[in-house]
Amino acid sequence: MKMVKVPAPKRRKLEPPASDGEDSSPSTLEAVPQTNGRKSSAAFFQQASSWNLEQEYESRPRKGKKKDKESTRLPIKTADGLVQQAEVPEVKEEESDLEWLGADELVEEEVVEVKNKQTVPIRQQILEAKEELAKIALMLNEDPEESLGAFSVLGAFSQSPNTTIKKLALATQLAVYKDIIPGYRIRPLNEEDMETKVSKEVKKLRAYEQALVGGYQNYIRELAKLAESGKGGVGKDGAPGVTSVAISCACALLVAVPHFNFRGELLKILVKKMSLRKVDDDFRKCVDTVETLFRNDEDGTPSLDAVALTTKMMKARGYRVDESVLNTFLHLRLLSEFSWKASTNHVDRPSKKEGVFAEKTLKPKRVFRTKKERKVMKELKVVEKEMIQADATVSHEARDRMQSETLKLVFVTYFRILKIRSPNLMGAVLEGLARYAHLINQDFFGDLLEALKDLIGHAETGDDLEEDEEIEEEDAETTRNLTREALLCIITAFALLEGQDAAKAQVSLSLDLSFFITHLYRTLYALSLNPDIELSAKSLHLPDPNNPSAPILTSANNKINIQTTTVLLLRSLSSVLTPALAARAVPPLRIAAFTKQLLTSSLQLPEKSCIAMMGLMNKVTKIHEKKVASLWNTEERRGDGQFDALSGEVEGSNPFATTIWEGELLRKHYCPAVRDSVKTMEKNILGLR
Structure with missing residues (x-):
C-alpha cells in the first residue's frame, strides 16, 4: 500500500527509518507539544514527517451508520397502487481533510483571509457599476419593449449609498429617457380601456408604456428629492454635487421632452430653485432653461405652465426674488407672434369685420354626387378628423388662447409690482412694460400711466426712501436709485404711447404726458452734476471714505438695471424731443x-x-x-x-x-x-x- 503524502509548507529532510525494535507509529497527540505560538506549529510539522499515517488511519475506529431518523413525510401511493413511506434522501457529511490532522486553527485563519479578499474596493465597485449601467442602457436603446424590468434596475442604482454611483445612475437614466421617450403624451388607462379586448401587440405596447411612465415618474421623484437635499456646489475633487447633478438632469429633460408626462413636476424643481435669492451656478442654469423653454415653445402650453408657477411663486415670496426671474418673461414667443391686445383680465379679440375676416367667403357651388360618392366622402372626413386629432401640431386658435392667458398673467405680475413698488424689481418691470407696450389695450394703458405718475411723485418727495428705512431691519435691500427709476418711468410712458394706434389714441384717449416731460426738465441740472452718471447699477462702487455708514454697491446686490444713467437720460430725451410719431408736432x-x-x-x-x-x-x-x-x-x-x-x-x-x-x-x-x-x-x- 502506498504512503499518503501530506503537503508541507516547506521541504524538510526526512530522517532515516527507525530500527526494527522501535515503534514506527507514534501517537499524534504525543508528538505535538502542548505549547502555543510559532514553536508549537514548527514542532508539529517536524514530527509529522516521521508518522506512519497509513497505520494510524487503519487503527482509527470506523463510524457506523447513524440511526434512522423518524420520517415526518406523508406516505405516497405508487403506480402499482401500493402505499409506501417516502424515502428521506441521505445527507452525506463531508469530513475535512485537515480535521483529523488537528489543524483547525489553520483552517480558521484561511477563512478569515478569504473573507477579507471578498471585500471589493470602492474603485472596483464604481467600475462594475459603470459596466452594468452601460449594459442596461444599451439593452434599453436596442429593444426597450423587451426590457421592461430594466427601468426598476436603473432606479435601484440611484439608491446606492455611493455618491459617484448615484450620479452615474442619474446621468444614465437621463440619456436613456431622452432617447426612448416618444413624441406624444401617454395617458393613463381607465377601466373601459382595461376591459376592452385588444390584440397581443396592443397589450405589449400598453405594458411598455405603463412601465416607461412608472420608471420615469420614480426618476423625477428622485430628482426632486435630491434637488432639495442641499448637497450642491463642487466637491473636493472638483466634481459637482448630487444636488447640482439632479438639477442639471431636470433642466435637460425639460428642454428635451417638454411635451411628455410630469412636465409640471420638472417645472416645480426649477421654480423652487429660482425662488431662492442666492444666485449660483444652479440658479443661473434654471433661469437659462426657462428662457430656452420660452423661446422653443411652439405649443404655448409649456410656457403657460411655467409662467403660472413662476407668478404663483413670486406672489408667495412677496416679490422678493432676483430680477433675472422676472426677465425670463422677455423671452416669451408671444412678444413677436401674438397680435391681440390685452390687460390684466381681458383680451381684445379682433372682430369678424376686421383683419383676415373682412372678406366674405362665398359658399362653393353644390356638386352633384352619387350615393356611393357621398358615402366615400363621409368616410374620408372621419379619417381626416382622426388624423387632425392624432397630429402633434397645434392649431393657431389653441396657441392664441394659450398665449392670451399667458399675457394676462404677465400683466398681472407687472401691475402688482408697480403697486407695491418692490425696490429690487422696478427696473425689470419698467423695461418689461416698455417691451410689451404694443400688446397693452387702452383700458390697461390709463391705469399704467397713473401708476407711473404715482411712482415719479414718490421719487420727487422721497417717501419711498423713508419706507425703505423702516423695513431695512426686516429685509436687507439695496438703496433705491429713485433718479434711475424716474427715467425708466418716462421711457416706459413714451414707449406705451408709441405702442398704441395713433389715430385711435387721439380720438378715444385724452393723453397728456406733460407730467413726465416737466419732471425730466427739472432733473437735467442735477443729473449733470451726478458723479456716477456713467456707471450702471451693476457697476462696482467703492465705499465713500467720508461716509462709512453708506451702503457699498457691488455687482452682487445691485437690483435696478444694467444701463448707465447717461443711456437712460438719452433715451428719455429722444422720446421727448424726437419721438417716432409726429416729430414735427x-x-x-x-x-x-x-x-x-x-x-x-x-x-x-x-x-x-x-x-x-x-x-x-x-x-x-x-x-x-x-x-x-x-x-x-x-x-x-x-x-x-x-x-x-x-x-x-x-x-x-x-x-x-x-x-x-x-x-x-x-x-x-x-x-x-x-x-x-x-x-x-x-x-x-x-x-x-
Whole structure:
C-alpha cells in the first residue's frame, strides 16, 4: 500500500527509518507539544514527517451508520397502487481533510483571509457599476419593449449609498429617457380601456408604456428629492454635487421632452430653485432653461405652465426674488407672434369685420354626387378628423388662447409690482412694460400711466426712501436709485404711447404726458452734476471714505438695471424731443428750452457723456433747425423779458429771451470729438441762411 503524502509548507529532510525494535507509529497527540505560538506549529510539522499515517488511519475506529431518523413525510401511493413511506434522501457529511490532522486553527485563519479578499474596493465597485449601467442602457436603446424590468434596475442604482454611483445612475437614466421617450403624451388607462379586448401587440405596447411612465415618474421623484437635499456646489475633487447633478438632469429633460408626462413636476424643481435669492451656478442654469423653454415653445402650453408657477411663486415670496426671474418673461414667443391686445383680465379679440375676416367667403357651388360618392366622402372626413386629432401640431386658435392667458398673467405680475413698488424689481418691470407696450389695450394703458405718475411723485418727495428705512431691519435691500427709476418711468410712458394706434389714441384717449416731460426738465441740472452718471447699477462702487455708514454697491446686490444713467437720460430725451410719431408736432418752446438746458448741462458732463449729448443735439438741430435757429443769433431774438434757468416749468423759463453762449466754451473743449460735434451742430443752424 502506498504512503499518503501530506503537503508541507516547506521541504524538510526526512530522517532515516527507525530500527526494527522501535515503534514506527507514534501517537499524534504525543508528538505535538502542548505549547502555543510559532514553536508549537514548527514542532508539529517536524514530527509529522516521521508518522506512519497509513497505520494510524487503519487503527482509527470506523463510524457506523447513524440511526434512522423518524420520517415526518406523508406516505405516497405508487403506480402499482401500493402505499409506501417516502424515502428521506441521505445527507452525506463531508469530513475535512485537515480535521483529523488537528489543524483547525489553520483552517480558521484561511477563512478569515478569504473573507477579507471578498471585500471589493470602492474603485472596483464604481467600475462594475459603470459596466452594468452601460449594459442596461444599451439593452434599453436596442429593444426597450423587451426590457421592461430594466427601468426598476436603473432606479435601484440611484439608491446606492455611493455618491459617484448615484450620479452615474442619474446621468444614465437621463440619456436613456431622452432617447426612448416618444413624441406624444401617454395617458393613463381607465377601466373601459382595461376591459376592452385588444390584440397581443396592443397589450405589449400598453405594458411598455405603463412601465416607461412608472420608471420615469420614480426618476423625477428622485430628482426632486435630491434637488432639495442641499448637497450642491463642487466637491473636493472638483466634481459637482448630487444636488447640482439632479438639477442639471431636470433642466435637460425639460428642454428635451417638454411635451411628455410630469412636465409640471420638472417645472416645480426649477421654480423652487429660482425662488431662492442666492444666485449660483444652479440658479443661473434654471433661469437659462426657462428662457430656452420660452423661446422653443411652439405649443404655448409649456410656457403657460411655467409662467403660472413662476407668478404663483413670486406672489408667495412677496416679490422678493432676483430680477433675472422676472426677465425670463422677455423671452416669451408671444412678444413677436401674438397680435391681440390685452390687460390684466381681458383680451381684445379682433372682430369678424376686421383683419383676415373682412372678406366674405362665398359658399362653393353644390356638386352633384352619387350615393356611393357621398358615402366615400363621409368616410374620408372621419379619417381626416382622426388624423387632425392624432397630429402633434397645434392649431393657431389653441396657441392664441394659450398665449392670451399667458399675457394676462404677465400683466398681472407687472401691475402688482408697480403697486407695491418692490425696490429690487422696478427696473425689470419698467423695461418689461416698455417691451410689451404694443400688446397693452387702452383700458390697461390709463391705469399704467397713473401708476407711473404715482411712482415719479414718490421719487420727487422721497417717501419711498423713508419706507425703505423702516423695513431695512426686516429685509436687507439695496438703496433705491429713485433718479434711475424716474427715467425708466418716462421711457416706459413714451414707449406705451408709441405702442398704441395713433389715430385711435387721439380720438378715444385724452393723453397728456406733460407730467413726465416737466419732471425730466427739472432733473437735467442735477443729473449733470451726478458723479456716477456713467456707471450702471451693476457697476462696482467703492465705499465713500467720508461716509462709512453708506451702503457699498457691488455687482452682487445691485437690483435696478444694467444701463448707465447717461443711456437712460438719452433715451428719455429722444422720446421727448424726437419721438417716432409726429416729430414735427413738438412745440418750439419745448425744443428751445431743452436745447438751452442740455447745452448748459454739457459743460459739467464727463467726456463720454458730453460726446453722446452732442450727438443728440446734432440730431435735434437737424430735425428742428427752424425752431431753434434764433437761439444762435441775437438779432433774431423773438422773446421778451428775462430767461429763468431755474424755472421748474418748461413754458415758464422763457428760452427765446437768451442765446446759446455755451457753444463758444464747448468749441475750446479738451476733447476733439466734442469740438467736432459743436462745429457740426452750428453747421446745421447756419445751413438755413
